[in-house]
Amino acid sequence: MSESEAHESRALRARRRKKEEIDRLGLEPYVLELELNGYTVVPPEVTGVTEVEVDELADLLLKKSEALVGCEFTIEDGAAAELDFGNYPGTLELISGAKPSQFQLMQLCTFDRAFRNLAVNPVSNVLMRHLIGWNEARFSSHNCFIKWQGDGYGELLGLHCDQGGVPMPLGSHSLTANCNWCLTEYTPDNEAFACVPGSHLRHSHPVLPAAVSEAIPVECPKGSLIAFHGQLWHGAYPRKSPGLRVTIANYYRHMSIAPQDDMPNHFPRELAEDCNDPKLFKRMAGFGNPYQSQVLPVPRVVR
Numbered sequence: 001m002s003e004s005e006a007h008e009s010r011a012l013r014a015r016r017r018k019k020e021e022i023d024r025l026g027l028e029p030y031v032l033e034l035e036l037n038g039y040t041v042v043p044p045e046v047t048g049v050t051e052v053e054v055d056e057l058a059d060l061l062l063k064k065s066e067a068l069v070g071c072e073f074t075i076e077d078g079a080a081a082e083l084d085f086g087n088y089p090g091t092l093e094l095i096s097g098a099k100p101s102q103f104q105l106m107q108l109c110t111f112d113r114a115f116r117n118l119a120v121n122p123v124s125n126v127l128m129r130h131l132i133g134w135n136e137a138r139f140s141s142h143n144c145f146i147k148w149q150g151d152g153y154g155e156l157l158g159l160h161c162d163q164g165g166v167p168m169p170l171g172s173h174s175l176t177a178n179c180n181w182c183l184t185e186y187t188p189d190n191e192a193f194a195c196v197p198g199s200h201l202r203h204s205h206p207v208l209p210a211a212v213s214e215a216i217p218v219e220c221p222k223g224s225l226i227a228f229h230g231q232l233w234h235g236a237y238p239r240k241s242p243g244l245r246v247t248i249a250n251y252y253r254h255m256s257i258a259p260q261d262d263m264p265n266h267f268p269r270e271l272a273e274d275c276n277d278p279k280l281f282k283r284m285a286g287f288g289n290p291y292q293s294q295v296l297p298v299p300r301v302v303r
Contacts (some may be wrong), residue, residue, distance in 0.1 A: 014134035021126045030227070031130055038200035039228035040127070041220045047123045049181070053114065054223045058183040058246050060112050061144050064105055075184060078148045078244050092158035092235065095208070101150025101239070107261055108142040108248065109271065115142060116275035119250055124179045125280065127227045128252040131174040139284045140176065140253040141260035147191050147245040152238030157194045157215055159206045162251070163230035170203045175257050176230035181248040185222045191239035192217035193226055199233035206233040255286065264289060 022028055026046065033040035044050070062073040071081040090100035108115040118124075119142055129137040152158070163176045186192045196214045199206065217237055218226060228234060239245055253259055261267075264286035272281045282288070290296055 010135070018126070018130060018134045021122075022130065025123055025126060027123065027126060030127065034127065034131060034227065034229060037197040038232035039195055039197070039218070039226060039234070041218060042123060042127075042225040042227065043221070044223035044225075047121060047223075047225050049118070049121065049223060049225075051223060053118075054181075054183055056114055057118065057181075057248065060114060061105060061108075061146070061183070061246060061248075062244075064111060065103075065146055068105075069103075073146070073244065075246065076243050078242060083148075092153050092160060095158060096154025096156045098151040098154030101152060102145055102147040105144040105146070106141065108144055110268070113274050115248075116271065116281060118181065118248065120275055120277040120280045120284070122277075124181075124225060124227065124250065125284065128177050128179060131177040131227075131229055132252055132254050136255045137177075137252055137284065138255050138286045139259065139261075139263055140251040140257070141249075143249045143251070145245075145247045145249060147236075147239055147247075149239050149242055152191060153235050154238075155212070156208050156235075157212055157237060158235035159194065159196070159208060159211050159215065159233050160235065161199075161205060161231045161233055164205055166257070168204075170231055172203060173254075174200075174230045175254040177252045178228050178230070179250040179252070180226040180228075181250065182220055182222060182224045182226065183246040183248065184244065186218060186220045186224070186245075188217050188219070188237060189240040190243075191245040192219055192237050193234065194218070194237050195228070195232055195234040200229040200231040203231060252284075259286070264292060 022031055030040040030042050058075065065073045071079055073079055085100050088100060093100050109119055162178055163170060166175055194215045194217060196211055197216065211233055251260060267285055272278055272285060275281050
């Protein structure tokens, strides 16, 4: 078999395997929404993530927040003390000048097995591998957003596309993709996800402020998964009600794109073994890439 034939054979096996998994998990309607709209909302009864598991994840994140910030946090009431970032200008808040009303927790998979189990959820991984490539998709980072009542990202909603770091033209391929696990309910008053449906097909950055008028709120119950293409224009509406909006953002990349979190070199190997699917976790983390060490053979002198 020639090299080109072998490559074609691998590609055919990947397509066949992808179709089998999409059919097995009943994901065809969600795949269609990803293709047409650039995002899809998958309910908990499809992902298999139970309310008990969602509550456990949220509780772990609130305890971690208390340890880092110094006060108690609850979903219902938010922080037990007034919080202040000082002169920190935020990230996406810089676009509009809004005062930050959120913080992020990073490297979630080092916190607890529960986050590693979520990272290898079969439904989210099949959707991400469908977008990016069955054999090429990898983890980029595992983060959490803790958001409270405030101006959010301001009038511009923080609209952006995650693939924006790739040089233009962006092309049609999803080189990154995102899974937002909603640990709290998403409503217009509770800082719903904002996006411009179909914007991933424009292969460009959002044009602001015009894109704001095209954005819609994505409402969904607690425990839902919002999966979306790396070129989708998205952000969030401000939170108008008390309490917290808690989201886990499991971010994926094509293997040719550098990870946000350098998991291939720095993630503890023993933790990768401690999850529901160690084989998938290690693959998606990018362990064992041939150029990270001298794993390919060298010839020997003939004597």
